[in-house]
Amino acid sequence: MSLESTGTLHKAPRTDVSQNQGKFRIHLNFPGRNLPDHDDHGYGPLATVVESFMDPDTLISMHQHRNEEIISWVPAGVMRHDDGEGNKLVTDPEHMMVMNAGSGFWHEERTLADDPPLRMLQIFVRPHSLDLEPDIQHEPIPEPVDNEWRHLFGPEESEAPLSVRNDVHFYDTHLEEGERIDLPTEPEWDTYFYVFDGAVTAGDTHFDKTESGLLVDGSETTVTAETEALLVAFTIDPDAPITRQGTIGR
Incomplete structure (x- = not known):
């Protein structure tokens, strides 16, 4: 993807922070590490973007x-969820889940033996306040349209199908090779993007699969796919009030 912008773009490679539990493996990506000399691994309300792998029968x-918003984005395959409230939910390319953990939420995840291998993102957002009322959202999401952004979650007052309790919006897009699109922006906010699949360039900078960019003080930013690519993007208010007592996403 090529990039034209008045802002500053900061690139980060795939993190080396990982955990390997055999059939369950994760890589933790920290958006704050894109910014040089930033003293927080997160970036405002966006704590971490976790690339998660589950083998069949896991x-x-x-x-x-507690005290974090956990979003499960599954571009292919299925993730099965049971929780202490009796919910049995399947998250897949047609559905997304948000656990607003608040004061505490218990759950488990699984794949069945005949499920495909799963690669997904689990996104951790810092809420604006501690010990909020716990909740779970599991909703159908709009049909994707190639080369257009799909708005999937946002703050509670937004028009997105799911919500989190802080100032973060989340989008995804499938770009065909050679197609162009503007990164989503909000006035006075910044934009973080993550290349889930594909190899792209931004300006003179090459981004491989699992690399990310943070656009600070940018606007009217056009991206062009050099290969077929699957991209996610977040618009973030870096000055939003945050808490930092989440179980994982501190």
């Missing part, structure tokens, strides 16, 4: 989250 047993 169980992550019941555990609790």
Whole structure:
């Protein structure tokens, strides 16, 4: 992807911060590390973007989250969720899930033996306040349209199909080779993007699969796919009030 912008673009490679539990593996990407000399691994309300892998027939047993918003984005395959409230939910390319953990939410995740291998993103957002009322959202999402942004979550007052309790919007897009699109922006906010699949360039900078960019003070930013690519992007208010006591996404 090529990039034209009045702002500053900061690139980060795929993190080397990972955990390998055999059939369950994660890489943690920290948007704050894109910015030189930034003293926070997160960037405002966006704490971390976790690339998660689950083999078929994998169980992550019941555990609790507190004081974080956990979003499950599944571009292919299925992730099966059970929780302490009796919900049995399947997150897949047609559905997305947000756990607003608040004061505490228990859940487990699994794949069945005949499910395909799963690669997904689990996104951790810092809420604006501690010990909020716990909730879970599991909703159908709009059909994707190639070369257009799809708005999937936003603050509670937004028009997105799901919401988080802070100032972050989330979008995805599938770009065909050679297509151009503007990065989503909000006035006075910054934009973080992550290349889930494909190899792209931004300006003179090459971005491979799993690399990310943080656009600070930018506007009217056009991106062009050099190969077929799957991209996610976040618009973030870097000055939003945040809490930092999440179970994982601190």
